Amino acid sequence: MGIWAACNGVALAIGPTLGGLLIHYWGWRSIFLAVVPFSIAAVVLAVLHIPESADPQARHFDLFAQLAGALALATLAFAAIEAHAHWRWALAALFVCLLAVGLFVRIEKHHGAAALVPLDLLGIAAFRGAVTGTLGMTFGMYAVLFLLPLTWQATGQLSTLGAGLALMPMALVFVLVSPFSGAGTRIWGVRSITCGGVVVIATGLAMIGLGSGAGHLLADEIGLALTGVGMGMATGPLMGAAVGAVSAARAGTASSLINVARMAGATLGVAILGAIYTVAGSGPAGLRVAMMSGAIVQGICVALAWQQIGKPKG
Known part of the structure; x- marks a missing residue:
């Protein structure tokens, strides 16, 4: 580590x-373009050298939880950025953030141990x-x-x-x-x-x-x-x-x-x-x-x- x-x-x-x-x-x-070759190299090296591992609890990619989580973080950041200049937009974004968090938790509870973020880990x-x-x-x-x-x-x-x-x-x-x-x-x-x-x-x-x-x-x-x-x-x-x-x-x-x-x-x-x-x-x-x-x-x-x-x- x-x-x-x-x-x-x-x-x-x-x-x-x-x-x-x-x-x-x-x-x-140019700073964004410079990241591209490093990213490609990381993917290739990972495929070649990192051994596969699997969680036996049948976990899978959870698109809706992924989208809800991303939306929650994005709207929270947006609310923080705009709070001083456009407080109405900030409040609207914060409201969307709370809805996204609630949706995320509901989806993860439904999937249980197979969730994108198993909620029992937070226990x-x-x-x-x-x-x-x-x-x-x-x-x-x-x-x-x-x-x-x-x-x-x-x-x-x-x-x-x-x-x-x-x-x-x-x-x-x-x-x-x-x-x-x-x-x-x-x-x-x-x-x-x-x-x-x-x-x-x-x-x-x-x-x-x-x-x-x-x-x-x-x-x-x-x-x-x-x-x-x-x-x-x-x-x-x-x-x-x-x-x-x-x-x-x-x-x-x-x-x-x-x-x-x-x-x-x-x-x-x-x-x-x-x-x-x-x-x-x-x-x-x-x-x-x-x-x-x-x-x-x-x-x-x-x-x-x-x-x-x-x-x-x-």
């Missing part, structure tokens, strides 16, 4: 820097804790990746290429710390390493927020480094906690749901903290409010995860 998390760190190191180069020379559209305390910790982790981290370079460029501190390079400390520390997360789990326990990691990320966000508008990058780089440390500490162990909380036959489902939680946290973090950034006036002032808000949300997620991770099954 530590090596897997380190690969995430490598991607974070390559992505922003390569993205800055692509935008600088070929425009913003496992350690799994719930891992999901909550993962949501909090990416809620803040991806918002940093979005808002901090935006502020650097809007204030003229850095170019697109410079912003990509300035994000490197987070990625490099992430790569360095991740392989040791397993040893940290053995020494301090899964609850301490996962929740502690998210606390370190929240500290990084607070550092960036407090240093916003200072006119130099020192506080930003320290905050990014702390964010990388926290990601390295928590990413692999959170996945391990989720997979370890379920039976072997459901390990694939658990790992998939944790990845969904990662992306859901990222989507909502960018949407909600981005909206807060705009409402607070954008620029350094908006960044300060958004980062402190993100740190508070992460603290709440840590408190909830701490109560659940480490509890016995059932």
Whole structure:
């Protein structure tokens, strides 16, 4: 799991820097085209080298649950983005989100153990804790990746290429710390390493927020480094906690749901903290409010995860 998390760190190191180069020379559209060959390579390598596994409980692709879940997340993100400018549209989107969630739960209850998301998994305390910790982790981290370079460029501190390079400390520390997360789990326990990691990320966000508008990058780089440390500490162990909380036959489902939680946290973090950034006036002032808000949300997620991770099954 530590090596897997380190690969995430490598991607974070390559992505922003390569993205800055692509935008600088070929425009913003090129960053989307650059993903295509990597995606094709991943599919081919998976077919060739990943052995097939099967859940014996006759699970199947559930199109309607997939659509309902996607609609719920999309409308929630839309409501967060539009709340400050078009509150009527935001309320309508939130209403659709609630309907989609209700439909999703009804479909999954009907399918039982064969559901896209078996609801009984959420009855496992350690799994719930891992999901909550993962949501909090990416809620803040991806918002940093979005808002901090935006502020650097809007204030003229850095170019697109410079912003990509300035994000490197987070990625490099992430790569360095991740392989040791397993040893940290053995020494301090899964609850301490996962929740502690998210606390370190929240500290990084607070550092960036407090240093916003200072006119130099020192506080930003320290905050990014702390964010990388926290990601390295928590990413692999959170996945391990989720997979370890379920039976072997459901390990694939658990790992998939944790990845969904990662992306859901990222989507909502960018949407909600981005909206807060705009409402607070954008620029350094908006960044300060958004980062402190993100740190508070992460603290709440840590408190909830701490109560659940480490509890016995059932």
